[in-house]
Amino acid sequence: MNQPATKVLVIGYVWPEPRSSAAGGHMMQILETFLTQGWDITFSSPATIGEHKADLAALGITECAIELNNSSFDDFIRELAPNIVLFDRFMMEEQFGWRVEKHCPAALRVLETSDLQSLRDARQQRLKDDLKAQPGNDDFSALFAPGLEDEFQRMADTDLAKREIAAIYRCDISLMISDVEIRLLTEHFKVPAALLHWCPLMLEPPTEAFAPFDERAHFLSIGNFRHAPNWDAVLWMKNSVWPLIRQQLPGAQLHIYGAYTPPKATALHNAAQGFHVMNWAEDALQVMTAARICLAPLRFGAGIKGKLADAMLCGTPNITTPVGAEAMGDEQPWPGAIAHSATALADAAVSLYQDRERWTQAQEHGRQLLARRYDQNIHGPALVECLEQCRNDLAAHRRNNFTGSMLRHHAHKSTQYMSQWIEAKNRNL
Structure with missing residues (x-):
C-alpha cells in the first residue's frame, strides 16, 4: 500500500521571482528539491503578484492567495492539513505561526531565513554612522573589520534581532544560507x-567550456533595486568606484541591471561616462556571460550573494568586498578580487580586466568553488534528510527545544486571549 504524499505548505513573504533576486532563486531550489521527493506542495502568500513571478502551477505546485489577520486562513489550513509548513522569512512566522500551532500542531515548522535581516540592518546602520562621521571616506577597512562578537554586541539589543531569533526558536528547523550566520547564532546568541x-x-555545477577572455567585454553589475545593499552599491559605484576605473580605462563601459528599477536609478544613467542603467535583464546569465568583470562593491548585507554565484556559473570573475564574499568562499583562491576601498576596488578591477592569464585563473577558481560548496546533488538530499529525521523524532526534538515550545505556547495563548477579549467586547457593544 502506497504511503500518502507528504503535504507541504509554504507561506511566502512574496511570490518567488527567481530571475529578480537570489532569495527567489533559493526558494525555487527548495521547491524543486521537494518536488523530486514527490511531495504535494501548496504555495501561499499575502503579497501582490509581481511582474516576474515564477509559474508555480506549471511545476505542479498549487497556488493560493491568503490574507493577513484573516480567520479564513484557519479553515484553509485545517482542510489542507499539511505535514510540513515552511515560513518564508520570520515575518510570516510571526503572522501565521500561531494559527499553524492552533490547527496543525504536529506539522514540522521550517523557517527559510534567506539571510539574517537583523544582521543586515545592523550593518546598514553602521555604514550610516560611518558616512556621517567621515563623509568623504574612501577606505572602509574599519567598516568591514568587526568580528562576530562585535556584530552580536550591535545586534543584541535591537527589536529586529529579538523578533527574528524568537521566530527561529519557535520553528523546528531554520534553513541558513550562510555558515557564518550559523556561527553567529550558535556561538554568540x-x-x-x-x-x-x-x-x-x-x-548544478557548470560542465561546458566558459566564454573566453577575448569574447568578453565591459563591466557588469546586477541586483534587485528594491534590495537596499544593491542600491547602496550602485551609488558607491557612481560616485567613487566607477570614476576611478574610467581614469585608467577611458573607454570602459559599465552595464547595471536590476529588477524594479526606480526613477532615482534611471536618473543615474550617463552614456558619456560609460555608466549605463539597463533595467531588468530578461536572461541574467546571458548578460553575465557577455561581461568580462562582475562588479559587486557591497558595503553592507548578509547571507550570500546570488549575483556572485551567477558570475561563477558564467565564468565571469568578480570584484567585491569582504561583505560580498562573506560565507561564499573557503580557504582556496577567490575567483576575482576582494578589496576594502574604492581605490583598491578600481585598481583590482582594471588589473583583472587587462590580465588574460589572471582572469582565466579566476574563472577556473569560480568553477572549482561552485563544485566544492554549492552542488545541488549534495545539498538537496541533505535538506530532505534533515527534515525527515526531524519529523521522525519531532517530540524529542521539541522537548530539547524547551525555549521554542515556551515561546509557541505564549504566542498561541496571547492571541487566543486577545481573540476572546475582542469577542467579549463585541458582545457587550
Whole structure:
C-alpha cells in the first residue's frame, strides 16, 4: 500500500521571482528539491503578484492567495492539513505561526531565513554612522573589520534581532544560507545547533567550456533595486568606484541591471561616462556571460550573494568586498578580487580586466568553488534528510527545544486571549 504524499505548505513573504533576486532563486531550489521527493506542495502568500513571478502551477505546485489577520486562513489550513509548513522569512512566522500551532500542531515548522535581516540592518546602520562621521571616506577597512562578537554586541539589543531569533526558536528547523550566520547564532546568541541547517544555494555545477577572455567585454553589475545593499552599491559605484576605473580605462563601459528599477536609478544613467542603467535583464546569465568583470562593491548585507554565484556559473570573475564574499568562499583562491576601498576596488578591477592569464585563473577558481560548496546533488538530499529525521523524532526534538515550545505556547495563548477579549467586547457593544 502506497504511503500518502507528504503535504507541504509554504507561506511566502512574496511570490518567488527567481530571475529578480537570489532569495527567489533559493526558494525555487527548495521547491524543486521537494518536488523530486514527490511531495504535494501548496504555495501561499499575502503579497501582490509581481511582474516576474515564477509559474508555480506549471511545476505542479498549487497556488493560493491568503490574507493577513484573516480567520479564513484557519479553515484553509485545517482542510489542507499539511505535514510540513515552511515560513518564508520570520515575518510570516510571526503572522501565521500561531494559527499553524492552533490547527496543525504536529506539522514540522521550517523557517527559510534567506539571510539574517537583523544582521543586515545592523550593518546598514553602521555604514550610516560611518558616512556621517567621515563623509568623504574612501577606505572602509574599519567598516568591514568587526568580528562576530562585535556584530552580536550591535545586534543584541535591537527589536529586529529579538523578533527574528524568537521566530527561529519557535520553528523546528531554520534553513541558513550562510555558515557564518550559523556561527553567529550558535556561538554568540547561543541558539542550539540542532535548530539550524546549512542550506546554501543549490546549483548544478557548470560542465561546458566558459566564454573566453577575448569574447568578453565591459563591466557588469546586477541586483534587485528594491534590495537596499544593491542600491547602496550602485551609488558607491557612481560616485567613487566607477570614476576611478574610467581614469585608467577611458573607454570602459559599465552595464547595471536590476529588477524594479526606480526613477532615482534611471536618473543615474550617463552614456558619456560609460555608466549605463539597463533595467531588468530578461536572461541574467546571458548578460553575465557577455561581461568580462562582475562588479559587486557591497558595503553592507548578509547571507550570500546570488549575483556572485551567477558570475561563477558564467565564468565571469568578480570584484567585491569582504561583505560580498562573506560565507561564499573557503580557504582556496577567490575567483576575482576582494578589496576594502574604492581605490583598491578600481585598481583590482582594471588589473583583472587587462590580465588574460589572471582572469582565466579566476574563472577556473569560480568553477572549482561552485563544485566544492554549492552542488545541488549534495545539498538537496541533505535538506530532505534533515527534515525527515526531524519529523521522525519531532517530540524529542521539541522537548530539547524547551525555549521554542515556551515561546509557541505564549504566542498561541496571547492571541487566543486577545481573540476572546475582542469577542467579549463585541458582545457587550
